[in-house]
Amino acid sequence: MKALDNVSISFEKGEVHALVGENGAGKSTFIKTISGAIRPTSGSIVINGKEYTHLEPSQAIEMGVAVVYQEMIQMEAMTVADNIFMGMPDGFVLDDKARYEKTREILKKFDSDIEPTCLIRELSMANRQIVELAKAIVKNARIIIMDEPTASITMAEQQKLYKLVKTLKADGVTVIYISHRLEELFEICDRVSVLRDGQYVTTINIGDTDKDGLIAYMVGRELQETYPPKKPASKDVVLEVEHLTGNGVKDISFVLHRGEILGFAGLVGAGRTELMSVIYGAAKRESGAVKMNGKEIHPTSPADAMAAGIGLIPEDRKYQGCFLDKPIFWNISISNLKNLSRNLVMDTKREMEIAEDYKEKLRIKTPGLFQTAGGLSGGNQQKVVIAKVLAANPEILIFDEPTRGIDVGARHEIYTLMNELAEQGKSIIMVSSDMEELLGMSERIIVLHEGKMTGELCKEEFSQEVVLKKASGL
Numbered sequence: 001m002k003a004l005d006n007v008s009i010s011f012e013k014g015e016v017h018a019l020v021g022e023n024g025a026g027k028s029t030f031i032k033t034i035s036g037a038i039r040p041t042s043g044s045i046v047i048n049g050k051e052y053t054h055l056e057p058s059q060a061i062e063m064g065v066a067v068v069y070q071e072m073i074q075m076e077a078m079t080v081a082d083n084i085f086m087g088m089p090d091g092f093v094l095d096d097k098a099r100y101e102k103t104r105e106i107l108k109k110f111d112s113d114i115e116p117t118c119l120i121r122e123l124s125m126a127n128r129q130i131v132e133l134a135k136a137i138v139k140n141a142r143i144i145i146m147d148e149p150t151a152s153i154t155m156a157e158q159q160k161l162y163k164l165v166k167t168l169k170a171d172g173v174t175v176i177y178i179s180h181r182l183e184e185l186f187e188i189c190d191r192v193s194v195l196r197d198g199q200y201v202t203t204i205n206i207g208d209t210d211k212d213g214l215i216a217y218m219v220g221r222e223l224q225e226t227y228p229p230k231k232p233a234s235k236d237v238v239l240e241v242e243h244l245t246g247n248g249v250k251d252i253s254f255v256l257h258r259g260e261i262l263g264f265a266g267l268v269g270a271g272r273t274e275l276m277s278v279i280y281g282a283a284k285r286e287s288g289a290v291k292m293n294g295k296e297i298h299p300t301s302p303a304d305a306m307a308a309g310i311g312l313i314p315e316d317r318k319y320q321g322c323f324l325d326k327p328i329f330w331n332i333s334i335s336n337l338k339n340l341s342r343n344l345v346m347d348t349k350r351e352m353e354i355a356e357d358y359k360e361k362l363r364i365k366t367p368g369l370f371q372t373a374g375g376l377s378g379g380n381q382q383k384v385v386i387a388k389v390l391a392a393n394p395e396i397l398i399f400d401e402p403t404r405g406i407d408v409g410a411r412h413e414i415y416t417l418m419n420e421l422a423e424q425g426k427s428i429i430m431v432s433s434d435m436e437e438l439l440g441m442s443e444r445i446i447v448l449h450e451g452k453m454t455g456e457l458c459k460e461e462f463s464q465e466v467v468l469k470k471a472s473g474l
Contacts, residue, residue, distance in 0.1 A: 003029040004040070007200045009193045011143070014172045016165055018185045018206070021195035021218055022409045024365030027178055028377050030195070031145050034176075035067050036060035047143070063143075066136035070148035070378065072128055074120050081116035084134045106134045109171075110164050126160055133164060144168060145176040148378075150184060162188050180379075180406060181434075182211045194218055219409040226412065227440030230419040233260035237294075238427045239396055244288035247274040249451045252288070256396065256429060259422045263442030264431045266471050271451040272431045273315055276398050280312045281305040292396070306335065311394030313386050315401045315431070317378070321385035324374030328366060329355035331373050331384050335392040358387035363413060379406040386414070390421075397421065400431045415441060435464050449473040 004026045011017050021027050032038040034045065036057035045052045047063045055063070074083055081096075081103040103116035112130050120128065129149055136144050146165070150158045165188050168175055177189055185192060186206055194201040194217040201217050209217075239256035249271040256262050264272045277283035279290060281299030289296055292308060299305040302312070314320040322331045332355045333340055340351050355369050362383040366376060373384050382404070389397065399418070403411045418441065422428055432438050438445055439462050447455040447470040455470035 002198050004033070005198045006043070007195065007198075008043075009200065009203060011174050011176060013142075013174055014169055015190045016169055016175045016177055016188050018177045018179065018189040018192035019195070020178070020180075020182070020185070020192060020214060021201075022379075024197070024377055024380060025195040025218070026198040027195060028147075029198075031067060031147060031176075031178070034060065034143075034145065035065055061139055064139075064141050065143045065145070066139060066141035067145045068129065068132040068136065068147065068149060072132055074128060074131065076119070076121035078120060079116060080114055080118050080120065080123070080131055080134075083120055083131055084116075084138055086135075088138070102138070103134070106137050109137065110134070110167060129161060130164065133168070141173070143174045143176065145178070147178045148180065149177075150179065150181060158184065180403075180408065180411075182214055182408065185214075186211075196220060215408050226408075226415075226436075228412070228416050228419055230261070230443075231259070231423055233257045233422065233427075233443055238292065240289075240291040240294075241279065242289045242291070244275070244278060244285065244290065246278045246286040246288075247271075247283035249275045249278065249448070252448075252453050254446055254453070254456065256427050258427055259425055260443050261418060261422055261428045261430055261441055263438045263445040264429065264448065265435075265438050265445050265467050266448035269450070270448040270471065272448055273400055274451070275448070276312065276400055276429070276431060279305070280310060280398065282312075306392060306394065309395035310398065311335075311389040311392055311396070312398045313382075313389050313400060313402060315404065317381050317385050322373045322381055322388065324381075325372055327370045327372055328359070328364065328376075328384055329369040332358055332387045332391050335388050354391055355387075358390065361417065362387055363410060379410055382406055383410070383414075386417075394426075396427045396429070398429045398431070401433065402430060403432075403434065403437065411437075435467065438467065439464065447471050 007026065007030065019027055019030065029038060033040050036055040036059060039054040045055060075086070081099045084103055084106065085099055100116040107114055107130065110130050110133065112127070114123065114127055114130065120131065123131070133144070149161055165175055165177070177185070179185060189206045191203055192206050192209070192214065193203040194214070196218060234257060236258040237255045238258045241252060241254050244252045252275055266272050274283065278285050281301045281304045291297065297308045299308055299310070323334070329352055333351045340347050352369065359366070359369065364380050364383045366380065373381055376384065403414055406414065418428055430441060443459060445457045445462065445467060446453060447457070447467060449471055450473065454473060457466065
């Protein structure tokens with residue numbers, strides 16, 4: 001199958017045009033082709049009436065094409081101004097004072113009060129995106145591609161981003177907007193184009209469809225239930241966390257039942273991931289206790305936690321989840337070497353059988369198991385990480401943002417898998433910034449705010465308003 005096969009799409013000046021499709025549909029290849037990172041084997045690219053068989057990256061920049069990637073490329077130890085003016089053409093020289101003044105002028109377009117002298121590492125994700133957009137503006141970009149811009153920001157920051165997109169549109173900039181969060185497309189986009197299996201499906205006005213209609217175009221079928229039904233958990237307690245303190249969280253206590261999916265809610269910086277790092281042994285515990293099946297455990301490393309029966313699917317798949325330069329089968333089996341080897345000799349046949357099984361279960365789109373993880377789309381990398389942890393057969397699974405950057409069809413499959421695991425007796429902790437996901441999948445929700453627990457809700461108490469109120473510390 002070709003990554004892109006005879007795809008033709010037109011984008012109008014000053015429109016916000018959504019590009020959607022499942023992971024592996026061809027969106028990343030399409031972006032890289034327009035920006036000059038990939039040379040197409042046939043077809044053409046037409047910008048402002050001028051036709052090209054392909055673009056070099058420098059040509060794309062000269063033609064006003066800029067990409068704001070989900071994984072932003074920034075120098076964290078450098079200032080906002082330094083990052084914005086990095087990569088300017090030879091001969092473009094400004095002294096510090098002029099750069100700071102120009103930076104303030106650009107940031108005013110976005111109604112932002114970010115200081116040009118501020119270091120990138122001190123900024124929120126939303127403000128980092130403003131810096132990326134400013135980098136595009138300083139290069140006179142007229143076509144800006146935004147790849148999953150809301151994947152790692154809060155709901156309040158999302159509204160700020162939408163305002164920025166509308167500012168760009170009013171200035172005549174064409175925005176190509178890629179997102180798996182379909183509900184946001186109806187707020188800011190004018191038209192939407194759908195890709196499926198590398199092929200063009202349709203382009204429609206956003207007002208002429210709805211979420212279910214888009215899903216049907218994307219997956220080629222209707223999804224009857226976004227959140228599949230699940231049997232209630234047992235009353236048996238498998239994990240007890242008592243007055244846990246460390247890594248920025250304070251005095252956290254909760255229990256996890258066998259077969260339960262327990263959700264953790266909170267705004268960015270609430271301490272959810274930090275808490276999971278302590279439980280998983282990746283961060284130091286200062287005080288408190290963790291018990292599994294009534295017996296206290298003291299994991300001081302991820303290896304200790306895995307040996308105790310706790311597995312973690314981390315939020316950051318690229319740097320913590322998988323080995324990008326290693327094959328898919330290698331990534332899946334790395335956490336299960338003890339069961340796949342005897343006398344230091346690998347059972348390669350069994351290794352490939354397990355890898356193939358998870359490839360099919362999770363619908364990992366790949367030419368083969370020898371494909372490196374780095375060559376996969378973001379969503380398929382996430383599936384490899386999930387497969388790696390599942391292969392070790394832990395009793396407790398921590399899913400930190402399990403569907404970040406994953407399409408609606410694959411989300412449904414992961415939700416179904418989570419339910420199946422829970423019904424098999426596995427216990428799941430799910431950290432998520434997706435409110436619908438939390439309310440749809442969890443049996444209970446624990447809410448954190450600034451490192452402290454502010455609420456525990458049972459299913460009957462679930463509502464977006466209550467969760468947001470407690471997540472805000474109210």
